[in-house]
Amino acid sequence: MKPHLNPDSHLRTTVMQLKIALAKQDYQAAVEKSDEAATALQDIITKGQSHPSVWQSMLFEWSRLDGLQLEAYVKAKRSAEECLSIAEAAKGRVFRLFRMISTLGINELSDQNEMKKLISSTSQQQSIETAKRWVKAGNQSHIISFFCCSAGIAVISLSSKGGDGYWFEGPIYDHFRDGVYNHWEQISDWALDSHLQSAALHVGAPPDLVLNSAQAVSELLLDWLGNILVNAVPEIAAGGEELVIIPHRCFRSLPLAHGRLLGGKYLSELFERVTIAHTLSSFTRSMSSDVQTIKQLDMFLDPQQDLPLARLEGFLGCSRQTYVGPDASKRSFWQALAQPGGIQFSAHSNFDPLKPFDSWLAFADGRIALADLYKSNSINRQLIVLSSCESGLSQRSNSDEPFGFPALLQSAGVHRVIAPSWRVDDLATLLLMSEFHRLITKGQAPEQAIYQASHWLRKISAEQALEAIETIEAKIPQQQQSQFADALSDLRQQKDWLHKIRYDIQYPFQSPIFWAGFQAYGSSVSTH
């Protein structure tokens, strides 16, 4: 290499050589060039003291190179472990740096060689060894990791039979993100917006126009996701004990657990458990606290007293302690977080896709920001169920960082988070939660119960929904009926609607918009 090239030019030229090697299908040369480029980039990034802002500003270049390197490795048929180490080293880099800074202090990050080790793919070795042991210990368990970039999508899988890497060639991810994801996200949000529905009615549009369109796109999306997965890892069609999916970029906000295969079966039906993990290291990291079977949840319901149906979730059967309205305060939530067991939070929340740390959960006396939850070192909960709009979403950008409630709560010590990826419908969520609680009370693990409840909701008829509502109504003690007058009035309206449509619509909640939002995020700690 020309000695007078500065580090930037050297890197740029090496990357170009890598591209040419890929174009010439000389994958061995491409692997070598990709390693050289990765080393050059790591040199640049770690020169001087590492700082989050340096990392942040380098992420784009960095990630682009990761994509090229992964393409070279997958096409050169290098081992799944090597491919996985590249894909996973890319995810959550800034996240890891923040963690290190908070533990060690920024001055500890000045050793260039140490920092290189931390950011290179070798940093994933331990996680991969743990993951291999984990899949071997299970019965038909799979770990599937995605890496999405402009050149294609890499899908790397590990199972007890070994591992494999698959490359979907072409700008499939860019097309999906720009042409499908953005519009699907928009329309699925509109589908449950009552203001928009009234506006549509006002201009003479069919009342179900947006809902039906959202259903159509969502059904196609589930098929597309199932297809991608089964094409890359055909063995998953046989189902098994546990499927762990580690998404990337906007895939983090998709209902991956409910990907549908050609026979019409959903992954969440084929596998006993489907877990969405943020990164391989977050999935495999050991947790200190004991794992106990959760049969009861502490409930934080409707602190702002404007979600009447959410308040009824306290009667669903497995609440241990219930905080409703003004009692659902920040203080009581913080105190509850320090205790073991599970919590369910049913209230307003907001996910800010551009500034995820500013996202919040609403309580009677104010909000708790995601940043505060993340910084807290006193969370001992094994499970948190966030039954509030969009709380399962992750940072909206071309980012490798899994910033969102599930990842950050897990990072703060929670084993599992169950949360929806889009706006939730009040009645559908109440019904879903009623079945979820029923299953938990029977001893079903929450991460399994949530998917079983989802499919139950998908398949119930209007009559069954009416019965379920009446069961919930019957649980409200006579002397408390007046306190729940608004909720009961809402339920009456919903019953009228169900009654009216019972002969026209066979399965009123079959749209994925209603049932496919919730997914279980977590770690390996509560599994085999």
Add this chain to the structure above:
Amino acid sequence: MEYQQLPPDVLRLQDAKMFRKAFYRLEEYRSHSDNDFLKHHAALSLGSATEYRMNVADRLFIVPPKMCLDHMVQELNQALSIDDGIAYLYWDLAVIASRYEGDNKAATDFLNKALERDLQHPMVSALEDRINSQAEPVQPKITLDYQLCELLFQLVDVTADETIPDKTIGFENNTELLSMEDYIVRGRSLLTNAPKDNREPALTLFFGRWENMRDDNFITADALDYGLDFVFRICEVEPHSELAERALQRLVTYLSSFSMHVSGNQKPTKDELRKAKKIAGRGLNIANNTEVVVEPNAEADLWLAFGQCSGRTTDLHLADALNGYTNALVLKRQANNIHDVEKLEDLLGEMLDYAMQQVIGLQIGVGSAGKVHEEIEAAYEAAKVLEDETAQLNVGNMYQSYLSSISRPLDALEVLESLLNLDSVDDEIRFDLLFEKSARLTEARQSAKAVEILEQLEPDINSKSKHHQCIFWNCYSNTMRELNKLDKALEYIDKAMAVKPETTVNEFDTLEPMLHNNRGQILLMMGKAEEAEAELKLVTDS
């Protein structure tokens, strides 16, 4: 070493009314080398701790809660076991026995012992009268303000000498350990559970008694901090009241002066600056998270304190310093504080100059990443607030370039739009800004719009420097490449190569490798991998 006078650290603690701490310090000295002098002062310190607390109770018009009284009696007895000759210790026991416990017989014994030890106290005859008349113990009326003052007393009692835990809630030796948050929750629930009409008068009394104690400098430094916070959080229950505003004002003013005081040395250490920053940050956090209106001047002082401890060379945080001064300036303008506005404009101007020197020459792109996002963002904001158009153009250009490097072309375009709207933009600057805009549009995959601008600029490009021309044609080529017009892209990259200026001997030539790389990229997209490889060889082999 035999102590015959009090060590300075003990004296300092006693001066600060931190008598329990002074006692423990003396006990440490005693464990190494004990003598009657140290014993005497250890016992006196412990006695003073009780004396101080009884005074606080009097000023708050309350009877010390049972738990605190027990603690005081225990400490007085401990003091007597160290030095039995101090009359005041017996006097305090006598007062507690008669006034608070109604045990006049015990009070008589204690008083006699005090008198035997030559007690001189103006209230002796008053206590004797009380004992002789067999007076009942003081029975306070438990009103809302009384309960609030009682809580405040407990808080001052604990925090006079101690830092209380953030979270710990537990029981140890029958002593209830409460966190600050526990005190606040208890106080606030007393208020929220009381009838609404009772709240304001109770708060007025509570606030007034606290203010009197404060005015008399009766509170120790730590207790003052906790107390101000507590009083504010109690008054905050009525967020729109004047009392809440005053309480917040007191707290915020205290925190900003405390921060300034910590960082205000001639040469503050790094630790001092960080401590000062934490204090100001705490104030800002409080101000941001309350419904109570913060007076702009007071909030501005907090920001100023925050900026002050961030802008010192010992522990420089340029972005925080800029943000601190910028926010302070905005608020001081809002408060119409002309004197401070002028000073802040100068201060911020200097800081901005310094920031611009730091980022000048910044090469945005791969490998340039040492410069901090927050700094450029803060500098741009500062330039806008200062309404300094030259600075806005300088920093804004760097900022948009930085945004481009981190793949945020849409944000960069927004900055460019606002720069294009500045009055001082002449034709030459407009040309440069439009050129940057076209590059950002290409990055944002809006190449068609980019071409529109580039076509508009093309007639004037020959009048620019060779460097400008080279960059222009390279950018034009990139745009054409994005539009998949590869022939045009190749034509323009060749034009860029033709006008590329020579570099000097010791200069890294970054343009040439970039042009060859881009040319290679076009050839690769044309399916000419061999030619692309040859193009790259020009970089690697020459």
